[in-house]
Amino acid sequence: MKRGRKPTIDAADITRAAIAVADAEGLAAVSMARVAAELGNATMALYRHVKSKDELLTLMGDAAMDEPPPLPDGDxxxxxxxxxxxxxxxxxxxxxxxxxxxxxxxxxxxxxxxxxxxxxxxxxxxxxxxxxxxxxxxxxxxxxxxxxxxxxxxxxxxxNPAAFGRQYGQALRELVDPRRMPAVAEVIDSGVFDTxxxxxxxxxxxxxxxxxxxxxxxxxxxxxxx
Known part of the structure; x- marks a missing residue:
């Protein structure tokens, strides 16, 4: 029986390369062509192991997570x-x-x-x-x-850290009409946004x-x- 040539890449290799691209440049940079280039293969070679980009994203979503750590003692x-x-x-x-x-x-x-x-x-x-x-x-x-x-x-x-503190509270006081948004106005008056x-x-x-x-x-x- 004639044996076929052993593939030089597999789905795990493709997934690791895609994750490396996402880590370096974000998920938007991931494409089958880009991953193929990272692996030094033709784009069509990837489709022998991963059917589509959607399937690749699914594989990435699973492989990207660490293994769960052991649960501690307790309730x-x-x-x-x-x-x-x-x-x-x-x-x-x-x-x-x-x-x-x-x-x-x-x-x-x-x-x-x-x-x-x-x-x-x-x-x-x-x-x-x-x-x-x-x-x-x-x-x-x-x-x-x-x-x-x-x-x-x-x-x-x-x-802009300032936008999350007093600056935000001041902006709300100018934007919120107490007659239309009485609950929001009450929270603003409490001073919760003044720190x-x-x-x-x-x-x-x-x-x-x-x-x-x-x-x-x-x-x-x-x-x-x-």
Missing amino acids: WRERLAFWAKAVLAAICKRPWFLQIPVSGPPTGAKSLAWFDSALQALRGTPLDAGEKVGVVMGLMTFVHGEARLGLTLARGFED EAEAGDVEADFDFGLHLFMEGIAAHIDRKRA
């Missing part, structure tokens, strides 16, 4: 909070990850490993399987949203949002136990 709340912060840290290493379209539930090896880790954090709770999945998917949505907003705000803060913003405020906002999420899960668990 479900401590373990799940640790997991959420680990997801945030992994995303922040590669902000372009958030630009990859999500077309379905997790199927890649690393994505499933993160999914498994979160489900393990909920072991010992009275939640049924469907509720556990709902908690994990809801928390993932929260983390992704906070990461997207946090990274965007962090860039804006670096460019200078700090770089750590985004992290504090994440922690507060995570605390509220955990409180909601805890209340649901308490109702089930009752």
